[in-house]
Amino acid sequence: MPSLKEYRNRIASVKSTRKITSAMKMVAASKLKKAQEQAEASQPYARAMAAMMTRVASGVSIGPGSSKLLIGTGRDDVHLLLVVTSDRGLCGGFNANLIRAARNEARRLMKDGKTVKFVCAGRKARDVLRREFDDSILHSFVGLGGAKGRIGFADADQVAQFILERFDVGAFDVCTMFYNQLVSVLTQKPTAQRLIPFAVSASEKAQEQDNDAGADKKPSLFYSFEPGEDEILNQLLPRNVGVQVFCALLDSAAGEQAARMTAMDNATRNAGDMINKLSIRYNRARQAYITKELIEIISGAEAV
Amino acid sequence: MIDSNAQTFNFELVSPERKLMSGPVKMAVIPGEEGDFGVLPNHSALVSPIRPGVILVFSEGDEKPQRIFIGGGFADVTPTHTTVLAEEAVNVNDLNRADLEATIRNLTEDLGMTSDEAEKVHAGRRLATAKAKLEAVMGQHSAQY
Missing domain, CATH: 1.10.287 (Helix Hairpins)
Structure with missing residues (x-):
């Protein structure tokens, strides 16, 4: 049985752990609020972009001359997975779940005889994927958003530019992005989203939501395009990749804080339980010690 | 319904990071890739890229237009609504x-x-x-x- 002193030390150490976790929870809660605001603020742009994409794409006749970002390279051999995670841990299963989803997809593709390459956004993705797929990681972006963790469009643009450059030189055929979608503060859903070639259906969905929201956009309006649909589309497509990456980064940043808040809340509660349990044991041990001393005194007195 | 006598239309300026402007305006002059164009209420529907330049926004009641620098982007014009998607936007005075x-x-x-x-x-x-x-x-x- 541990001595009284050992119990006291353990209780003290769990108490200081609880202080740390509850402070982290509070910090995460305030960061979450900011991150959520930022994610919401980016919505109007993303929606307008999606609406415009659909409008332009519907007016374009798809032919062999169309942009490769829209129709693909015609092959399906090399897949690029963009994995968006956080830089820091201590946020429950947030990163682990996402990386598992990405890894399963990678294994499935490899089994089908495809080549898989990775681009990591976030230190956690890099550290974990490096163990298994070290050779196929093209690049890792770590520390996006700077020391303050405030993600700007420039960060997303940097990632998007890298991917587009690789696409231009034919390094891959299909690009899929894995990120944690923020469903609510309690749930973040690992989501796979195809970036290249452009998935029209995704943008149509956004358009429908837009219409549901009561926007007065009539699809029947006759649009004129200057200079032409194809030219506009060719400019829109790369931009759209950046916007999608940006939204994913923001969602992931908000999700990270939400996950950390939940994880730290659990940790704080567990620490409280642990302290109670240890205190009971400590009291019991102390009582046993006192009883033992009493018995020794009494039996000593009786012997005299 | 399209009101043919409308004096203003809804003008929105959004950057990826936030919505910068939203409200009724009388006229906006946009530097399109193919040349500057002015938008008045009931402009026909149009989509055009924007080159880096200055957007002039004439709000109701204002004598002088607001001058906003845009680092390129896209304009989405409908008779009642104009949305400008800008990569970068700063007020020229800044x-x-x-x-x-x-x-x-x-x-x-x-x-x-x-x-x-x-x-x-x-x-x-x-x-x-x-x-x-x-x-x-x-x-x-x-x-x-």
Whole structure:
């Protein structure tokens, strides 16, 4: 049985752990609020972009001359997975779940005889994927958003530019992005989203939501395009990749804080339980010690 | 319903990071890639890319237009609604001429020194934006005097 002193030390150490976790929870809660605001603020742009994409794409006749970002390279051999995670841990299963989803997809593709390459956004993705797929990681972006963790469009643009450059030189055929979608503060859903070639259906969905929201956009309006649909589309497509990456980064940043808040809340509660349990044991041990001393005194007195 | 007598239309300016402007305006002049165009209420539906330049926004009741610098983007025009998607947007009054001239000098030097093709394209783009900004500031001064 541990001595009284050992119990006291353990209780003290769990108490200081609880202080740390509850402070982290509070910090995460305030960061979450900011991150959520930022994610919401980016919505109007993303929606307008999606609406415009659909409008332009519907007016374009798809032919062999169309942009490769829209129709693909015609092959399906090399897949690029963009994995968006956080830089820091201590946020429950947030990163682990996402990386598992990405890894399963990678294994499935490899089994089908495809080549898989990775681009990591976030230190956690890099550290974990490096163990298994070290050779196929093209690049890792770590520390996006700077020391303050405030993600700007420039960060997303940097990632998007890298991917587009690789696409231009034919390094891959299909690009899929894995990120944690923020469903609510309690749930973040690992989501796979195809970036290249452009998935029209995704943008149509956004358009429908837009219409549901009561926007007065009539699809029947006759649009004129200057200079032409194809030219506009060719400019829109790369931009759209950046916007999608940006939204994913923001969602992931908000999700990270939400996950950390939940994880730290659990940790704080567990620490409280642990302290109670240890205190009971400590009291019991102390009582046993006192009883033992009493018995020794009494039996000593009786012997005299 | 489209009101043919409408005096204003809804103008929205959004950047990826936030919504910068939203409200009824009388007219907006947008620097399209194919040339500047003005938008009045009931403009026919149009989609056009924007080159780096200045957007003039005439709000109701204002004598002088608001001048906003846009670092390129897209305009989505309908009879009742105009949305401008901008990569970068700053009020022209917030731009500083001396700073811009220094930036242009630095970028020109960078451009001369670098041999990396990708870097060149990048610096060239930034230089074009900085030059457009400077032009916007100069334009404002000449309009004042």
